[in-house]
Amino acid sequence: MLKTDVQLRFDQLVTKVLWPVFKARGYKKTGNNFRYYDPLGWGKIVNIQKSAFGDRHDIRFTVNTGLYLAEADRQWTGRIAADRFLEPDCLIRARVGQLSGSGQDVWYEFTEQTVPEVLYQQVERDVVTYVLPYLDRMVSADAIIQHLLAKRQPASAQAISTVFACGYKEQARQWLADELATAASRTHRQQMESIKAILA
Structure with a gap:
């Protein structure tokens, strides 16, 4: 056609x-x-x-x-x-x-x-x-990670665990703690709880 x-x-x-x-x-x-x-x-x-x-x-x-x-x-x-x-x-x-x-x-x-x-x-x-x-x-990958840390979007378990895996361990732990402290939904809290052991 x-x-x-x-x-x-x-x-x-x-x-x-x-x-x-x-x-x-x-x-x-x-x-x-x-x-x-x-x-x-x-x-x-x-x-x-x-x-x-x-x-x-x-x-x-x-x-x-x-x-x-x-x-x-x-x-x-x-x-x-x-x-x-x-x-x-x-x-x-x-x-x-x-x-x-x-x-x-x-x-x-x-x-x-x-x-x-x-x-x-x-x-x-x-x-x-x-x-x-x-x-x-x-x-670079580091530039992307820095952007992610600055914006904290998406505020997902995947994003936080990726930051952790890329070597930014303390920043990832702090981000997780902040999300757990402010989680507005049960689903979001559960997602955050699911990676606590990974970031320990």
Whole structure:
């Protein structure tokens, strides 16, 4: 089936507008994913996610980012995706709306009425302004861990145990103690309790 003009314009955004920016930084492209992986066990990814509610004539999409640590993958899945990791494999995930600081989830839309150049400029501006500065700061596994410790997000058992496994034992123990002291839900408390023995 031939692609619609909307589909072709979306493809143009991915391959001609966004991809060159990431290619210049050493990323690899797979479909709508731009992935950077370091053999030392960390990586970062950008995923252009289409909404499940669109169609061939109306494509809504957003920009997801992920920060990958092989140690987190190994601990919680028993495997390491390494240079094949995807955004859902990442310990730290954020969308362009979060990175902008607006607190709003941002979705872009391509329809038959969309002026392609205007949307291209908007998406490219948001990627250059919010996504690239964030990802460019992540130059090592340690940089990712430091970011995790500064933000404490996600506040998950996986995140805390990964910090511990990467050598930040006292910081991990303190983070766990703080989570246990402020846990608002029974489920969260149980998750935190589940790693107390690991961090002892």
